[in-house]
Amino acid sequence: MGTALRIAGMALATFFTRYAMIALVGREPPVLFRRWLRYVPVALLAALIAPAALSSPAGAGVHGRWLALGVGALLAWRTKQVLPSLVSGLVTFWALSIFGI
Numbered sequence: 001m002g003t004a005l006r007i008a009g010m011a012l013a014t015f016f017t018r019y020a021m022i023a024l025v026g027r028e029p030p031v032l033f034r035r036w037l038r039y040v041p042v043a044l045l046a047a048l049i050a051p052a053a054l055s056s057p058a059g060a061g062v063h064g065r066w067l068a069l070g071v072g073a074l075l076a077w078r079t080k081q082v083l084p085s086l087v088s089g090l091v092t093f094w095a096l097s098i099f100g101i
Contacts, residue, residue, distance in 0.1 A: 053069045065093065072088055075088045
């Protein structure tokens with residue numbers, strides 16, 4: 001009984017969160033909400049990259065990670081583009097790991 005109740009509760013939560021977005025599509029979302037949505041990709045990217053970039057497993061090149069993170073962040077700041085920032089950070093990291101840094 002407890003498992004079925006949890007499943008039903010999560011189904012309702014999923015339904016209502018999706019329904020709320022569908023209901024907003026029919027009209028213009030508020031300005032504050034649109035402004036907030038602009039930051040979702042940046043926050044998601046930071047949440048995915050930060051744990052891997054800031055952790056220091058044994059034997060890994062920590063300085064190479066920090067340098068690659070700095071290159072990617074600098075390019076992101078200058079270009080305001082996600083793809084070139086990712087590519088530059090990855091290329092920097094791979095190049096430094098080849099040289100053992």
